[in-house]
Amino acid sequence: MDTQASFRYEQLAELIIGMIDNGTLAPGTRLPSVRAVSEQHNISISTALQAYRLLEDRGVLVARPQSGFYVSTPQRGTLALPSTSRARSKASTVSISGAVAMLLDHASNTALVPLGCAVPDAALLQSNRLDAALARAARQHGAQYNVYSAAQGEADLRREIAKRAMRIGHALSPDDILITSGCTEAITLALTSVATRGDTIAIESPTYVGLLHTLEVLGLKAVELPTDPSRGIDIGALAHLLETERVAACVLSSSFNNPLGSTMADADKHELLAVLAQHGVPLIEDDVYGDIYFGRERPKPFIALDGGANTIYCSSFSKSLAPGYRIGWIVAGAWMQQVKDRKLAFSLCSPTLPQVALAAFLASGNYDAHLRSLRRQFQQNLAQMTRTIEASFPAETKVSRPAGGIFLWIELPRRFDSRELFDKALDLGICFAPGDVFSASRRFRNCLRLSAGHSWNDSIEAGVRRLGQLAKTMLAR
Template identity: 80%
Template sequence: MNTGTLQRRKQPAGSAPTPHRYEQLAELIVDTIDNGTLAPGERLPSVRAVSERHGISISTVLQAYRLLEDRGVLVARPQSGFYVAATQGATLALPSASRLRSKASTVSISGAVAALLEHASNPALVPLGCAVPDAASLQSHRLDLALARAARQHGDRHNVYGTPRGDPRLRREISRRAMRIGHALSPDDVVITNGCTEAFTLALSAVARPGDTIAVESPTYFGFLHTLEVLGLKALELPTDPVDGIHIEAFARLLDAAPVAACLLSSSFGNPLGVSMPDARKRELLALLARHEVPLIEDDIYGEIHFARERPTPFIALDGGANTIYCSSFSKSLAPGYRVGWIAPGRYAQQVVDRKLAFSLCSPVLPQVALADFLASGA
C-alpha cells in the first residue's frame, strides 16, 4: 500500500486546528480505498510496517486502524491483521421525511417511557433509545479519582447546599469551552442543572404555559415528548428530512396559521434520525423564528462527540444567543451517572433561576467540583 507520506503541517493563524496524526493517517487510508488502490477484503500493511514507513509510533497507527474499524471501514481479524471491509460503498436507504401535521396534539407516552427506562438499566440489553455511551470509551476512571480526592480533602466543605446557578469554577470551565463552538459565554451566563433533561425542562417552563404549543422534529427524542406531557404542553410535529432537518417552508406556513410558544430542537445528531442541519438551513430557521418572536430551545448534548473533523455549529453560535436558549451536559461525552448539565438561558435567566430554585433548589456540589477539577487539569 502506497499511502503517501504524513507531514506535520504548520497551522496558519485563525485556521481550523490541524488534525491529529492518527486522523491524518486514517484519512489517507480512506482516500486509498476510495481511489481503488485498496480493494474490499484486501489486507492492510502491518502496524509495524506503517509505523516505519511514516515515522510514527505503533500506537498512532493502531489508533488510526481502530478508528476506521469503529467506522466500519476496516475489519480486524485475530492473528491476521486489518482488512478493508467487504461492504464498502453499501449504504442503507435514508428514512423518508415525516408527513406534515397541521395541528398541535396532546402527548401521552408516560407509560412507554417508564418501561423503556426500566429496560435501559438491564445490562443484557443495548439501550438504543437512551443513546448511552459505552463506559469503556469514557474517561470515567480519572473523573472518579477527582471526585474521591475532592471528597477526601474537602468533604465537609462540599457536603452543603450549593447556589442555584452552580459551582463558579465549573461554570468558568464551561464558558471557556464555549469558545470551541464559536460563542462567547461568561460564567454568569451559565446555570448548572441535573443533566440536560432538567435544562430543557427549565427552558420550557420559562417560556411556555400549560396548553401552549411547542414545535418539535418528527420523529423526536422521547424525553422531549415526556416533558411536554408533564408540563401540559402540546406538540406540533414538523416534517423532518434525515439530511437537511426540519422543513422550514412547512414550518413557516404553520407559524402563519397558529401561535407557537417555542421550538425545541437537537442541533447536532438529533435522536433518533441523527440529522444535523446544514449551517445555511440553521440560519434560515433562526431568521424565521426571529420574525415570529419564537424562542429556540437548543439541545446540543451530542455536539462534542462528532466523528468528522469539524464540530457541527450550534444555533447559539449563529445568532449569538439573541433568540436561543442553549442546553447541554456531560452525560454523553464524559459521565452519564454524574447527571451534570447546564443551560445558557440568555434573556430568560431570571425565570430559569427562579424555576431551578423551585424544582431542585440546587445541583449536588461534589460532582460539580470533581468535574471542574477534571476539566481544569486539561483532561
Template identity: 70%
Template structure:
C-alpha cells in the same frame, strides 16, 4: 493536513474520506501505495498504515492481499437514507410516558444485548481520572462541599463552560450559565420559562423520547415538523406554521439529532433563526451530542449564530463522559431570570462535588483528549453496526448516516411493526428502541433506533444479525 487537535493518521484518514465523498476517489479505485503516501505527505510508514487501517475498520477501504487498499464499493452502495418525515397540520397531545417507562425497564437490563438505551458504556468512557478527581475532592473538601450551592451552580464549572463556548464563537460569562441535573432538567426549565400548560411547541420528527416525556409532564402540545435525515427541520414549513399558528417555542437539536443523527447546514440554521426572530418565537436547543462530531469541525450551535438573542441553550456531559454525574447546563439568555425562578422551585441547586470534579477535569485538558478517542470509537462502532445491518436486514431497509453521536435510525417495510419486533427481540435477549416512542403522534411504527454506545463485541454483532433475521422473517410473512 494542518489540524492541531488530531493525530497525523487521523488527518490523513479525514483527507481520504473527503476525497471519496467528493468523488475524487471512486468506488473500487485503488489508493496510492503506502510508500507514495509517505513521500507525498512526509509521514512515516506506520502513520500511513494506521490511517489506512482506520478507514478499513470503518468500512471505507478494503485491503486486498498483494494488491493494496481500495475504496469499498459495497460501502458506497449502502442502504438508502430514511424518508423525510411529513409534518402534521394539528398539534399532538403527548401521551408517551408509559411507553418510555416500558422501554427503559428493559434498556436497563444488563442481561440483554444493549441496543436500546442511548447511554454510553461506562467502560468505554473510561472516566477513571474524573472519578479519581471526585474521590480526592471528597476527601479534601467533603465538609466544605456538603452544602447547598448558589442556584446557578459552582462558579468554577460555569467559568470552564464559558471558556469552552468561545471555541464555537460564542461569548458567555459564568453568570450566563446555570448548572442543571442533566440536559433533561435544562430542557424542562427552558420550556417552563417560555410556555404554559396547553401551549404548543414545534419539534423535529422523529425526536428524542425524553423531550416528548417532558412535554407530556408540562402539559404542552407538539407540532411535528417535516424533518430530513440529513439536513434536519424544513425551514419553509416552519415559516408557514408560524404564519398560521401560535407557537410558544421551537425545540431542536443543535447537531446529530437523536434518533436521526441529522445536522442542519449552517445556512439553514441562520435561515431558521431569521424566521423565529421575525415571529418572536424563542428557540430551545439541545446540544448534548455536539462534542461527538466525526468531522474536523464541531458544528456551531444556534446560540453561536444569533449571539443568544433568541436562544435558550441546553447541554450536558451525559453522552460524552459522565452519565452518572447528571451534570448539565443552560444558558437562558433574556429568559434567564425565569429559568432561575424555576430552578429554585424544582430542585433548588445541584450537587457540589460532581461540579467541582468536572471543573478540575476540564482545566487539565483531559476532556479533549478523551473526546478525540471516544469520537473514533463511536464512529467505528456505527460503521461496524451499519455493515452488520446491511448484511442481515431486509434489502429494502433504509439507514441513517450520522456524522456524530452514536445512534442509528432504521426504516423498515411498513409490513413490519417494530413493537412486535421488539417483543420478538426480547425473547432472544435483545433490546432496541421501537420507532413510535420518538413521535408525539406515535408514528414510525415501522422504524427503530439502535444504540452503538457500547464497545463492539461478538455479542453485539450477533444481536444485530439476529434482529435482522427476525425482521426478514416478519417481512416475508
C-alpha cells in the same frame, strides 16, 4: 471492533478498520500480503491471516483467489437514506410515559445486547479520573461542600464551561450559565420559562423520546415538523405553522438529532432563526451531541448564530463524560431570571461535589484528548454497524448516515412492525428502540433506532445481524 482488543489479531483488525474509516485504505485497495503484514507487525503468519479472516467474515475485506485481500467496495451508502417525515398539522397532547418507562427498563438491563440506550458505555468514559477527582474533592474539602451551593451552580465549573464556549463560537461568561441536573432539567427549566400548560411547542419528527415525555408531564402540546435525515426540519413548514397557529417555543437539536442524526446547514439555521424571530417565538436548542462530531469542525449551535438573542441553549456532559453525574447547563439569555427562579423552586441547586470534581477534570486539560478518542470510537462503531446492517437487513432497508452522535435510524417498508421485532428481539436477549416512541402521534412504527455507544464486539455484531434476519423473515411473510 473492541478498542480494548486483547489478541494480536484483534489489534491488527482494529488498526485496519481505523485506516478504512479514516480513508487511508480506500475501497478496492489491495492489502499487503499476509506474509508482508506479519513481517511489518512482527506477528506470525497465522495471526495475520486470522485478522484478515475476521475482517472477511465481517464483510470489511474480500478475499480474491490467487490475488489476496481487498477492502470491500462500499456497501456503505448503498442503502438509501430514510424518508423525510410528513407534516402533521394539528398540535396534539402527548402520551408517551408508559413507552418511555418500558424502554428505559429494557435498555438498562445489562443482560441484553445494548442497542437500545443512547448512552456511551461507562468503560469508554474517564470514570477513573473522575473518581479520583471526586475522591480528592471529598477528602480535602468534603465538609465545605456539604452545603447548599448557589442556585446558579459552582463558579469553577461555570468558568470551565465558559472557557469551552469558544469552541462553539459563542463567547460566554460564567454568569451566563446555570448548572442543571443534566440536559433534561435544562430543557424543563427552559420550557417552563417560556410556556404554560396547554401551549403548543414545535418539535422535530422523529424526536428524542425524553423531550416528548417532558412535554407530556408539563401539559404542553406538540406539533411535529417534517424532518429530513440530512437537512433537518422543513423551514417552510415551520413558517406556515407560525402564520396559522400560536406556538410558544420551538425545541430543536443543535446537531445530530436523536434519532435521525440530522444536522442543519448554517445557512438553514440562519433562515430558521429569522423565521422564529419574525414571529417572536424563542428557540430552545439541545446540544447534547454537539461534541460527538466526525467531521473536521464542530457544528455551530444556533446560539452562536444569533448571539443568544432568541435562543436558550441546553447541554450536558452525559454523552461524552459522565451520564451518572447528572451535570448539564443552560444559557438562557433574556430568560435567565425565570430560569433561576425555577431552578430554586424545583431543586434549590445541584449537588456540589460532582460539580467540583467535574470542574477539576476539565481544568486538568484531559477532556479534549478524551473527546478525540471517543469520536473515533463512535465513528468506527457506526461504520461497523452500517456494514452489518447492509450485509444482513432486507434490501429495502433505509439507514441514516449521521456525521456525529451514537445511533442509526433504520426505516423498513410501511407494513413492517418494529414493535413485533422488539418483542422477538427481547426473547433473544437483544434490546433496541422501536420507532414509534420517537413521535407524539406514535408514527414510525416501521422504523427503529440502534445505538452504538458500546465498543463493537462479536455479541453486538451478532445482535445486529439477528435483527436483520428477523426483519427479513417478517417481511417475507
